[in-house]
Amino acid sequence: MxxxxxxxxxxxxVLQLQEVEEPQINEDEVLIKVEATALNRADTLQRQGKYPPPKGASPYGLECSGTIEAVGKNVSRWKTGDQVCALLSGGGYAEKVAVPAGQVLPVPQGVSLKDAAALPEVACSVWSTVFMMSRLSAGETFLVHGGSSGIGTFAIQIAKHQGVKVxxxxxxxxxxxxxxxxxxxxxxxxxxxxxxxxxKEExxxxxxxxxxxxxxxxxxQKNVDxxxxxxxxxxxxxxxxxxTQVNLASLFAKRITVQAAGLRTRTLENKAEIVSEVEKNVWPAIVAGKAKPVVYKYLPLSEAAEGHRLLESSQHIGKILLVA
Structure with missing residues (x-):
């Protein structure tokens, strides 16, 4: 492939499209024939040698959409022919990818198979950080920096759906x-x-x-303020x-909580839990038309380098997809 x-x-x-061996699935994985994958900032850091993939993970691509081509013997929910999207540790910039079954989601009704590639990373990132860990709830206020990014465009929609001022x-x-x-x-x-x-004014x-x-x-410090x-x-x-330097007194004065996390280095169990919560809480909002993937541009897999240039220029709004 x-x-x-x-x-x-x-x-x-340095991004080159080459012939490589097809991935082999283990008993808890599915093999997805990739329809599309989405670019993420982490991909550009990985390309620069600053964000290596976890041990044993395939190279570039943290999410994809496509059709299941094979299932491991322990997989019961998914079957060959299912149209899905998935959260990956890597490997989405390819024609096929092996994925733990717990990181696979159905394509939400009303979203095309291609556009579904824009959902897993942003949905799992936003839901796990803003709602599961930061406990944002109806009636509260929420600031997202970079509102036009893939993360930002999705965070706006799902926060509004939850009754939050954004x-x-x-x-x-x-x-x-x-x-x-x-x-x-x-x-x-x-x-x-x-x-x-x-x-402060608002x-x-x-x-x-x-x-x-x-x-x-x-x-x-500006965020703390x-x-x-x-x-x-x-x-x-x-x-x-x-x-950076921070005035610690300002944290005490407001009883502020500071957290940080990514998705890639989490355990399989933790990722599966997040994916399950996303399907339960976020997918109904997408099906109801309250949130949608925002796609800026589609490029063929062979133009991954052009996609990275565009992403690093920050001219885009929403997600950039590579179509396999």
């Missing part, structure tokens, strides 16, 4: 307009506005209850840097 591989860390040009930051009026259309209540251009001041000085951030160091009493800050990444 064909798969995207690299032989050395580097820029997008604040977003983004770097252009075009991106903010998309966020508003998806349901964001307060849209802040971080290039022209101080988001801390705007958050909340009567209190601040928001939960913040989801991938910027990291430059935003850490933007939180309400008992506020929760969840770090999904550190695109702006990993080292």
């Amino acid at each position: 064909k798969a995207v591989v690299t032989t050395t860390p580097g820029g997008p040009e 604040f977003v930051t983004a770097g252009s009026e075009e991106k903010l307009a998309v966020c508003k259309d998806l349901g964001a209540d307060v849209c802040i251009n971080y290039k022209t506005e101080d988001f801390v001041a705007r958050v 909340t009567g000085g209190k601040g928001v209850d939960v913040i989801l951030d991938s910027v990291g160091a430059p935003y850490f 933007s939180l309400n009493i008992d506020g929760r800050l969840f770090l999904l990444g550190f695109m702006g840097g990993a080292v």
Whole structure:
């Protein structure tokens, strides 16, 4: 089969489509013939040699959609021919991928097989961090940085569906307009506005209850300053840097909780639990039309390098898909 591989860390040009051995499934896995896979920031870090896949995992691609081609002997829920999407540790940039059965989801009704590739990573990331761990609930306020990203566009929709007031930051009026259309209540251009001041203004000085951030160091103190009493800050990444100084007194004063996590390094059991919660809580919202995948562009698998260039330019809104 064909798969995207690299032989050395580097820029997008190191991504090459090559013939490789087909994956073999174990007794708890399914083999998916890939329809599409979605690009994630983690893929670009992996390409640069900064985020190696877990031991034994296939290379690039943290999610996919497709049709089940074979099932392991311990797999009872899925059968050959099922149309599914899946959360992966790697291997989505390929024509076929082996996946633990607990990380597979049905394609939600009303979503095409191709577009379903845009759902697993964002749905599992948002639900596990914002709702399972940060306990965001109806009537609270929520700020997501990078509202026009894949994570951001999905977080807006699912938070609104849960009865939450949503604040977003983004770097252009075009991106903010998309966020508003998806349901964001307060849209802040971080290039022209101080988001801390705007958050305080919109909340009567209190601040928001939960913040989801991938910027990291430059935003850490600003995030703390933007939180309400008992506020929760969840770090999904550190695109702006990993080292910062913080006024610890401000954490104590507001009883703030700071958490950080990714999906890739979690145990199979933990991933299966998250996937199950997503199917139970998020999939009905998608079926009801309350949330949808936001796809910016489709590219063939052979143009993975172009996809990475586009992702790293931050010009996109939503997800970039590679079609196998």
